[in-house]
Amino acid sequence: MKNEGSASVQPLRRAAIxxxxxxxxxxxxxxxxxxxxxxxxxPLADIAPGERHSGxxxxxxxxxxxxxxxxxxxxxxxxxxxxxxxxxxxxxxVALLGDRPxxxxxxxxxxxxxxxxxxxxxxxAVNDLEAARRSALAQGARILMEPRSLPRRGRQAVxxxxxxxxxxxxxxxxxxxxxxxxxxxxxxxxxLLVREPVKDAGFYQSLFGYELYTLPSKDxxxxxxxxxxxLARASVNAxxxxxxxxxxxxxxxxxxxxxxxxxxxxxxxxxxxxxAPHLDRHGGWTAVVADPAGxxxxxxxxxxxxxEEDAQ
Amino acid sequence: MNxxxxxxxxxxxxxxxxxxxxxxxxxxxxxxxxxGISAFPAFYEPYGxxxxxxxxxxAVGPGRGGGRRVGPNPGGPRAGAGFGGRGxxxxxxxxxxxxx
Numbered sequence: 001m002k003n004e005g006s007a008s009v010q011p012l013r014r015a016a017i018x019x020x021x022x023x024x025x026x027x028x029x030x031x032x033x034x035x036x037x038x039x040x041x042x043p044l045a046d047i048a049p050g051e052r053h054s055g056x057x058x059x060x061x062x063x064x065x066x067x068x069x070x071x072x073x074x075x076x077x078x079x080x081x082x083x084x085x086x087x088x089x090x091x092x093x094v095a096l097l098g099d100r101p102x103x104x105x106x107x108x109x110x111x112x113x114x115x116x117x118x119x120x121x122x123x124x125a126v127n128d129l130e131a132a133r134r135s136a137l138a139q140g141a142r143i144l145m146e147p148r149s150l151p152r153r154g155r156q157a158v159x160x161x162x163x164x165x166x167x168x169x170x171x172x173x174x175x176x177x178x179x180x181x182x183x184x185x186x187x188x189x190x191x192l193l194v195r196e197p198v199k200d201a202g203f204y205q206s207l208f209g210y211e212l213y214t215l216p217s218k219d220x221x222x223x224x225x226x227x228x229x230x231l232a233r234a235s236v237n238a239x240x241x242x243x244x245x246x247x248x249x250x251x252x253x254x255x256x257x258x259x260x261x262x263x264x265x266x267x268x269x270x271x272x273x274x275x276a277p278h279l280d281r282h283g284g285w286t287a288v289v290a291d292p293a294g295x296x297x298x299x300x301x302x303x304x305x306x307x308e309e310d311a312q
Numbered sequence: 313m314n315x316x317x318x319x320x321x322x323x324x325x326x327x328x329x330x331x332x333x334x335x336x337x338x339x340x341x342x343x344x345x346x347x348g349i350s351a352f353p354a355f356y357e358p359y360g361x362x363x364x365x366x367x368x369x370x371a372v373g374p375g376r377g378g379g380r381r382v383g384p385n386p387g388g389p390r391a392g393a394g395f396g397g398r399g400x401x402x403x404x405x406x407x408x409x410x411x412x
Contacts, residue, residue, distance in 0.1 A: 116356035117361065166357065179406075188403070216379065225375065225401070235372050246361075278366070
């Protein structure tokens with residue numbers, strides 16, 4: 001009886017081993033869509049070898065439903081050209097100003113009838129991605145994309161801060177970009193809009209080691225500045241009381257020579273105005289427009305005399 | 313007990329394992345359950361947030377030396393206001409190609 005039982009178990013074991021081996025083999029052979037190795041994004045521009053600027057916003061990526069439309073819009077607005085990269089199901093385009101990479105654009109389709117909000121994702125430099133991950137999660141952030149390595153670029157991850165604002169961190173392999181005043185057509189500023197700026201600022205301060213400054217405001221709301229290396233890196237602002245609906249998020253600005261003219265141009269290129277041109281606290285005109293797919297992007301004038309060395 | 317019926321159990325186990333491994337290879341978690349694209353983040357924001365209420369002096373840009381540094385614990389009481397006694401930094405003054 002015993003021998004008969006053992007004899008019947010042996011084929012079962014062999015069948016189990018065969019199944020497990022087949023499952024692992026088939027799963028390993030299945031193609032992962034858009035493999036990272038298939039696309040090699042360029043290193044960050046203006047890298048200063050060995051220089052680290054934790055807390056500096058160093059890269060921007062647009063997720064859009066209409067990559068071709070976005071390229072037409074941003075080329076018309078800022079004079080960007082594009083280098084397309086294809087890998088698997090992924091359509092990625094590197095935006096260039098001259099020969100300098102300034103942004104990445106990703107096509108992501110949605111189901112018919114599905115409404116999604118295209119947006120620019122802000123990448124902030126960190127020295128130690130794993131330490132940043134631990135710190136972020138310990139303070140109530142959610143991780144949206146676990147750390148991943150990109151050849152020639154570094155390691156990056158995506159989080160939602162405790163209020164839900166989405167941002168990315170990037171530990172660049174070669175170092176961080178040197179601090180120059182951005183030229184027209186380059187990103188110049190990033191603003192975080194949240195419900196409780198003082199509280200949320202503490203989260204970012206512990207993550208990036210920011211110094212924090214309050215700014216005088218005419219609207220009675222909290223406006224703060226993140227600074228590292230004795231330079232302003234971004235602002236933290238209370239969402240306007242009448243903002244409908246209330247959604248914490250990052251918003252980045254491209255330097256322009258004439259924000260009023262560029263806001264008008266955005267409309268002719270199929271976009272629309274979200275915030276009409278107005279004078280910002282530095283004395284330059286600022287506006288927020290949406291590209292044809294609806295992604296918000298800021299426009300900001302900045303004269304050479306607005307910069308720190310002249311202001312002091 | 314009829315051990316002849318067990319191959320079906322192993323079949324179910326194998327199929328389940330195959331599905332599990334396949335799902336690991338094809339998806340990973342993302343914003344509100346979205347699926348990212350490989351190593352590239354591809355998250356859409358919640359649809360339809362607005363930009364009303366920016367009038368009345370609402371400004372988000374950098375300053376020009378104004379403002380005050382606050383203490384190392386911004387989440388706490390505002391007792392730290394004025395820490396260091398200096399104005400907020402601004403943007404870099406040097407342009408690319410103008411040297412340091």
